[in-house]
Amino acid sequence: MPEPDAPGRAILDQIDALPRSTRPILICDIDEVVLHLVRHLRTYLVANDLVLLEDRYRLTNNIARKEDKTLLSPDAVKRLLQEFFDRQSHDQDLVDGAHEALHTLAERRDVIFLTNLPGVHNKPLRERLLASYGFSFPLLVNSGPKGGAVAALSANREGRAVFIDDSPTNHTSVNASLPTAVQVQFIADDTFRANMAQEPHVDLLTGNWSETASFVSELS
Numbered sequence: 001m002p003e004p005d006a007p008g009r010a011i012l013d014q015i016d017a018l019p020r021s022t023r024p025i026l027i028c029d030i031d032e033v034v035l036h037l038v039r040h041l042r043t044y045l046v047a048n049d050l051v052l053l054e055d056r057y058r059l060t061n062n063i064a065r066k067e068d069k070t071l072l073s074p075d076a077v078k079r080l081l082q083e084f085f086d087r088q089s090h091d092q093d094l095v096d097g098a099h100e101a102l103h104t105l106a107e108r109r110d111v112i113f114l115t116n117l118p119g120v121h122n123k124p125l126r127e128r129l130l131a132s133y134g135f136s137f138p139l140l141v142n143s144g145p146k147g148g149a150v151a152a153l154s155a156n157r158e159g160r161a162v163f164i165d166d167s168p169t170n171h172t173s174v175n176a177s178l179p180t181a182v183q184v185q186f187i188a189d190d191t192f193r194a195n196m197a198q199e200p201h202v203d204l205l206t207g208n209w210s211e212t213a214s215f216v217s218e219l220s
């Protein structure tokens with residue numbers, strides 16, 4: 001098992017600023033969980049004459065020119081994604097059922113959004129977009145694997161923490177830092193989800209918010 005990831009100062013400061021609470025916690029990602037991402041990325045790539053070679057959780061060495069399938073360099077992928085987030089962060093579709101499920105679950109748990117949003121300048125845009133969809137849960141911006149942040153957020157809370165995220169890297173990290181967490185791997189995109197093998201530390205692999213709400217509600 002990988003070593004636990006230590007949370008950075010920036011995320012610890014955001015955690016310290018939250019109101020103190022001992023209620024059970026539910027930590028939820030945004031991209032591909034609450035807001036669609038892959039569908040917007042596909043559209044963006046098509047508009048730029050680019051294509052994903054495989055529908056998998058890999059962007060470096062997986063984005064190519066549509067015409068001749070030449071791979072973009074890692075630096076070019078990084079620039080492309082930053083530009084994509086700068087353009088798209090204010091305009092992403094809501095995943096069906098996310099609003100109702102999270103508000104039902106919030107009756108028994110503190111819901112905290114934990115996102116790895118490239119560009120801190122995009123945080124206000126994302127907060128406005130989430131508010132327009134009726135969400136007012138706190139939004140924390142992390143960078144890197146999320147295990148350290150999830151362990152710190154879950155300290156001194158009743159019950160087992162629930163972690164909902166699409167990224168296999170983040171689930172591995174949470175398993176290393178907080179093995180007691182209940183891990184829901186939520187992937188809205190059907191093809192990406194179909195290509196994902198469920199790891200033993202993942203308790204539920206789904207793309208359905210009503211199934212997620214039932215699963216979490218049944219936890220003691």
Ligand SMILES: [Mg+2]
Pocket residue numbers: 029030031032033165166167
């Ligand atoms: Mg995500």
